Amino acid sequence: MNDFINRTLIPKIMKFVSTKPMVAFRNGMLYTMPFSIIGSVFLLLANIPIPSVAKAVENAGLSTYFNQAFGATFAVMAFFATIGITMSYVKEQGIEDTLPAGMISFASFLLLMSSEVVETKSGHFVGNVINKDWTGGKGMIVAIIVGLFVGIVYSWFIKHDIRIKLPDGVPPNVASSFTALIPGFIITVLTLVVYIIFDQFHTTFFDWIYKVLQTPLQGMTTTLPGVILLGVLIPLFWFFGIHGSTIVGGIMGPLLTANSLDNKAILDSGKALTLANGGKIVTQQFLDQYMTVTGAGMTIGLVVFMTFFAKSQQYKELGKLSIIPGLFNINEPVIFATPIVMNPIMLLPFILAPLCSGLLLYFSIYTGIVPMFAGVVVPWTTPPIISGFLTNGWQAAILQAICLTMTFFIYLPFAKKMDQLTVAQEKEISAQ
Numbered sequence: 001m002n003d004f005i006n007r008t009l010i011p012k013i014m015k016f017v018s019t020k021p022m023v024a025f026r027n028g029m030l031y032t033m034p035f036s037i038i039g040s041v042f043l044l045l046a047n048i049p050i051p052s053v054a055k056a057v058e059n060a061g062l063s064t065y066f067n068q069a070f071g072a073t074f075a076v077m078a079f080f081a082t083i084g085i086t087m088s089y090v091k092e093q094g095i096e097d098t099l100p101a102g103m104i105s106f107a108s109f110l111l112l113m114s115s116e117v118v119e120t121k122s123g124h125f126v127g128n129v130i131n132k133d134w135t136g137g138k139g140m141i142v143a144i145i146v147g148l149f150v151g152i153v154y155s156w157f158i159k160h161d162i163r164i165k166l167p168d169g170v171p172p173n174v175a176s177s178f179t180a181l182i183p184g185f186i187i188t189v190l191t192l193v194v195y196i197i198f199d200q201f202h203t204t205f206f207d208w209i210y211k212v213l214q215t216p217l218q219g220m221t222t223t224l225p226g227v228i229l230l231g232v233l234i235p236l237f238w239f240f241g242i243h244g245s246t247i248v249g250g251i252m253g254p255l256l257t258a259n260s261l262d263n264k265a266i267l268d269s270g271k272a273l274t275l276a277n278g279g280k281i282v283t284q285q286f287l288d289q290y291m292t293v294t295g296a297g298m299t300i301g302l303v304v305f306m307t308f309f310a311k312s313q314q315y316k317e318l319g320k321l322s323i324i325p326g327l328f329n330i331n332e333p334v335i336f337a338t339p340i341v342m343n344p345i346m347l348l349p350f351i352l353a354p355l356c357s358g359l360l361l362y363f364s365i366y367t368g369i370v371p372m373f374a375g376v377v378v379p380w381t382t383p384p385i386i387s388g389f390l391t392n393g394w395q396a397a398i399l400q401a402i403c404l405t406m407t408f409f410i411y412l413p414f415a416k417k418m419d420q421l422t423v424a425q426e427k428e429i430s431a432q
Contacts (some may be wrong), residue, residue: 021148024089028147029253031084032077036257039074040377042066043264044390047374074375075132075264077257078139082109085147086154093155100180105150107184108191109143112205134206137261140254141214142206150187157183214258221255222282227362230287231355235297238335239347245296249287256284264375273372281365285373285391290354290361290403293384295331297350298357300384301407303334305415312422328381338418345418349411356410357403370395 237244306319388400
């Protein structure tokens, strides 16, 4: 089994995740991270999970301003994604000046979007607008497609030297503008053709992608099988020494973020955030705060055992060194020093801990014990319990504490076995 996975499966997976489109996709999505955190701060200020404080903020008229800041950051993440993915792809191709490509990608993204919206109350069409319904989660798949398409086409033109060249004395910013002229024009024409084709069928590329591709994919992520898949794949990749959080998170992240933004859109429309109104259970916060909190595999239970109950000197010291990083969701020392990587004894609890936590949260939200995540995102280093409270209130904080306590008992029998083996090794070394 190990031989098959190491020689056959892992090389193919690594080859796929190392392709230029996948690297650009993963790196490009990182451009959205600062804006998601900034936007979440203002969203949290507008929706503080303490009713009396939230009411005071609303009565002071501050909620409107906080939501305005949220709308200019978190709610337009598709803009940042399409620009970031294009720039990352162009950079992977060895092209130094990536900004013109990012600007072309932004223009292409806007070009595919209808500039008319229906005014809710009157039912009349309003023109010359940017429809912010598509600048957040609903437009994320289109942002990825446009980002990669523009990156590939732009790089092809530059690498084949199909561009306008100006003399060496021309300022670099002027020269780069002319460099982007030919590929920019061709990409704009191709994008316009796509817009015209869909317009003839009285729809847009955004609508079509959302109905045909994004909605089914988001539906898969927010189901019980989706939770099981997340719970198994991330620790399983880590078991073989592959950064599962990056691989699975890179692929699923945009869909989970789109789920979060859909939930926020439901609240913004004045509706209750419920399953009946289209609320999504599984979001980015679901993964971050209940399935990878304290690190992949939710190893805080193992660290607590090592720190306070282990008999071997090795594990006592490892626990002391790992407990503080673990509280800030950093657990690579535990994964590689225990070791968990390629250690069959630790594979089962390493998968069970996040899986059980995810299932418990899923059914808690499904039954209404814990509310759905409304869109607040905290930095990934935010300690547990605090992060649960900030993202979803006191119910989520209590459930997070329960899940973390549960991980101790999941790891306990396996950690005891590892501790016994290590104690025996230490005695043997000491005797020698």
